Amino acid sequence: MRRLLQRAVTGVIAKPRRVALLSVLCGLVALLGGAALLQSQRRVRIEPNVPYDGRFAFVRLRYIEYGPPGWQYDYPAMERNFMTIVQDLTTMRVHTRGSNVHDMDDPALSRYPIAYLSEPGYWRPTEKEAAGLRNWLQKGGFLIVDDFYFRQWENFAFSMRQVLPDAQFIRLDISHPIFDAFFRIGTLDGMTHPDNRGARAEYYGIFENNDPSRRMLAIVNYNNDIGDYMEWSGRGWYAVNLSNDAYKFATNYLVYALTH
Numbered sequence: 001m002r003r004l005l006q007r008a009v010t011g012v013i014a015k016p017r018r019v020a021l022l023s024v025l026c027g028l029v030a031l032l033g034g035a036a037l038l039q040s041q042r043r044v045r046i047e048p049n050v051p052y053d054g055r056f057a058f059v060r061l062r063y064i065e066y067g068p069p070g071w072q073y074d075y076p077a078m079e080r081n082f083m084t085i086v087q088d089l090t091t092m093r094v095h096t097r098g099s100n101v102h103d104m105d106d107p108a109l110s111r112y113p114i115a116y117l118s119e120p121g122y123w124r125p126t127e128k129e130a131a132g133l134r135n136w137l138q139k140g141g142f143l144i145v146d147d148f149y150f151r152q153w154e155n156f157a158f159s160m161r162q163v164l165p166d167a168q169f170i171r172l173d174i175s176h177p178i179f180d181a182f183f184r185i186g187t188l189d190g191m192t193h194p195d196n197r198g199a200r201a202e203y204y205g206i207f208e209n210n211d212p213s214r215r216m217l218a219i220v221n222y223n224n225d226i227g228d229y230m231e232w233s234g235r236g237w238y239a240v241n242l243s244n245d246a247y248k249f250a251t252n253y254l255v256y257a258l259t260h
Contacts (some may be wrong), residue, residue: 044072050098052111058083058099059115061133061143063123070119073147074227075101081230085247086254090182105132109141114257116144118227121152123159130162137164142257143206143218144250147225149199156220160206169204169220170212176205178219181256183248191224191245194238199223215260219253226250 050057058079062071079099087094102109105128109115115136117123125133137143148156160167172178172188179185193199201224208214229238229246 044069044075046072046101047076047098049100049102050095052108054093056083056086056092056094057112058095059109059112060099060101061115061117062101062103063129064126066122066124070122070147071117072101073118074231075099078227078231081233082247082250086251089251090255103132104129104136109136110139113140114142114144114254116146116227118147120145120156120159121148122155124155125159125162127162134163137217140215142216142253144253145218145220146227147193147221149193149196149223149225153222160218164206164217166210167206168210169206170210172203172205172219178205178216178252178256181252181259183252185245185248185252191226191242191249193223194225194228216256221249 060071060075060079065071076099080096083094083096083099086092087096100112102112102115104125109132133143145156157169160169174185174188179188188201188203191201193201202222204220204222205212205216206218206220207216226246226249229243230250232238233243233247
């Protein structure tokens with residue numbers, strides 16, 4: 001099956017073939033990530049971090065929990081599936097069979113340019129966590145915020161301002177280059193949070209000095225959960241177009257962060 005995938009992705013870096021290929025990969029990714037998907041249905045075991053060896057490692061942020069253990073939702077199947085897609089769509093060297101979990105004040109976080117924060121509706125950073133995340137962001141880190149909806153925004157905004165007290169959340173439209181960094185996303189309409197179809201996705205950026213012409217520090221997926229769509233992309237739980245769109249957004253975020 002691995003050889004079949006390798007033959008299928010020959011020349012995938014050419015733009016006209018990306019969208020069609022993505023649909024094929026979403027169907028095959030369950031076979032590559034079956035063990036990880038089964039793992040996600042059991043009690044989550046936090047795996048050892050991958051070695052720091054020059055390959056891209058997906059980083060998930062851990063935080064002290066005051067409610068559901070949201071930081072670990074979709075772990076590790078989402079990471080496996082997403083990195084498999086990235087490996088087969090791009091020329092990047094990535095870890096596909098492992099990923100990293102770091103505390104926000106972990107000095108080792110400074111080795112990694114991108115991190116993922118899940119369920120910020122239940123996130124309340126300590127002073128050490130806030131200071132660690134602030135330091136990482138100001139030194140060039142890029143944060144992907146995902147999996148929250150409706151009034152959970154209030155807790156996210158409060159907690160994010162413990163990290164960046166003056167942060168403004170600037171709503172993005174389709175003209176922003178992050179939506180054309182790899183895939184050309186034609187519309188921001190269509191995605192919803194899988195827990196509530198009435199939660200229609202919105203996208204916000206946090207920028208250096210609150211200036212949209214400066215570096216983006218974080219992309220915020222509000223009323224959305226691209227992690228869940230990627231986790232179950234090979235199991236038929238969600239419509240294929242939603243899983244495809246989740247991979248497109250996630251890939252664009254990664255490519256944009258690494259090139260800006």
